[in-house]
Amino acid sequence: MNDVLERLRVESDGSSEYARLLAADADELAASLSSPGQPLWARELAAYRLGLARDPRAFEPLVLLLNHRDPARCETAARALAVLGDPRTARAAAALATNTLRTAYALHAVRLLTALRAPESAPALIKTLERLLSPHDPYWRVALACVEGLAALADVRARDVLVRAQSHPRLAVAATAGLGRLAAGHPDA
Template identity: 55%
Template sequence: MDEWLRALLRRTAAESRRAAAGTGDAADGGEGSAEHRRLAAAVARGPEGHPELAAVLTESGRPVWAREVAACALADGGDRRAFETLVFLLNYREATRAECAAEALLRLGDPRTGRAAAALATNELRAAYALHPVLLLTRLAGPESVPALVTALRARLRPGAVPYWGLARACARGLGELGDPRARPVLTEAAAFPRLREAATDALRRLPPP
């Protein structure tokens, strides 16, 4: 088990203790709840624990932290049963979970990941939670990445749109990293906004000459 999974188990152990407080399920010391200890043992068993972890993703009533542990551990082992849960977590309202899901999706390497991340990044109804899909698209550098980042950035520049400046800057930086000349028009437009000028200008410098 590598440090990424160990860090996930430490974080979710604390969450499970808080959730179990007063129920008699919490553990003493630094351990998680009884449910968390069972899941951690399944993670430690590697592929032998995958059936138990996969069941967590389909059973009703399981807490989000348990689904996160199960999906991330399955993804680390290349088990594609984790995919749908990870896509759900990639757009989650808690940034820590979304960041963890993005790393898990990279480890999983499912060919559907780029399309799913692009759909989340360009869904205006979920724009407030689109940062990690945008960051994942940049890291994937797949065929969906540039069109999705252009669409997501352009949406932030529309009159009357909620700007979500952090998201817009991530789009601009991502387009600069990807270095695709198709990004030039939207980056030029973004450079006119004071809060985006630095990121957009830097991204424009990284594009090939017109």
């Protein structure tokens, strides 16, 4: 949490608005999310604090931040969404992870799906990984997060895609480990 707050404090450039949002109550934070002219760092701070407080008003702003091009904002949103506990989170993360036009920004959505362990998690990770198995795909880090996530979930439906991932040089070790976890957890895998 301190790393997020420090990054946002630096982005605020010493603004008094930063201190105000840091001390604001939930209603003030929610109001700042809909106030026109708020800088991105202020919206992120408000959404992050509301998410950590499990306030449902944080859901939509956090999903937007999860889909941001800045990885630090995506990571902040994923952290807060994991705490928020909104039942819509897994569906939103799955939609972002599987969106072929947003693959470059899918890393934290993939990691969030793993952390959530929701019914949508394994199918979304499998679908995302299947399309990233080309040896020259530039999004191998997203593919690796999918492999690691599927290993952590130990869902037998991932077996075939993990076997295929073993032939990918950057994914082979993690895919083999994932298959080991499947075999250990499911003797018939």
